[in-house]
């Protein structure tokens with residue numbers, strides 16, 4: 001979806017939203033009562049949330065203490081809840097290392113301090129490249145989730161997603177917000193270009209979709225109830241987007257590693273922040289983009305193409321995985337290893353982060 005449309009959910013999700021909206025309308029009266037309760041409860045919960053969670057010490061002899069070794073195998077990629085997860089197909093993978101947690105604000109700040117890197121959200125959009133955009137959307141900024149006080153119309157996602165000038169990784173909620181004291185939180189409001197730049201600086205790469213999913217499944221093809229909302233993950237409890245009870249401890253983003261890790265010791269693969277992969281998004285698994293992009297460097301070069309004719313075309317998207325703190329049973333049941341969604345390459349969003357992988361011998 002083009003930047004001008006400003007929703008991070010993709011066309012498929014928006015169509016689904018209309019169906020869901022019909023269900024929401026049926027419970028509108030109850031929701032109105034809930035709204036008053038929700039705003040107060042959410043405000044109280046936000047004050048109680050932790051700013052940091054303890055991460056268990058890695059194995060003393062680990063050659064990569066901040067990463068986990070994922071043994072190779074044959075992944076049954078995909079799921080059956082939404083059409084874009086089909087068909088389920090087998091993908092052979094070599095072993096690799098992957099970050100134990102999502103890249104944090106502290107991690108990203110070290111990269112920026114060393115390189116003076118400026119993220120996509122911190123750059124103005126060239127009007128020659130995006131002539132169709134209104135001037136306010138050419139300003140540096142990002143899309144921010146803002147829970148609405150009321151809902152109207154047919155449930156357009158623009159009621160809870162706003163393009164905010166001045167929003168970026170240092171100010172993920174826009175001007176007036178910052179990340180002071182939040183160094184242990186995942187960095188968000190970053191794009192695939194930003195993720196590639198960070199990974200290159202670290203001597204790593206952004207994971208492929210298949211690598212990410214294999215790691216999230218714990219290097220196993222054992223499947224759990226696809227429709228069950230996970231308990232050990234930061235998701236949304238209540239009626240999205242108006243009422244979030246925060247039963248899991250957080251109404252918004254959580255610091256890294258606050259929930260029980262998966263079988264490999266990886267934290268927050270599901271929920272919290274969506275995670276970027278290096279695969280260009282296609283609306284099904286019939287063709288896996290990483291299989292036609294031989295190297296991450298070539299994928300990055302493709303992302304960086306900026307000629308006017310190419311940039312004026314609809315924005316390219318990359319696959320994001322794992323869902324976020326905004327995933328709820330009534331909207332976006334993507335708190336699963338097999339879920340996937342497209343994210344615009346030129347649009348930073350306040351619920352998207354990433355982690356990195358390294359192809360190197362195992363322990």
Ligand SMILES: [Ca+2]
Pocket residue numbers: 234235236237246247248249250251252325
């Ligand atoms: Ca939550």
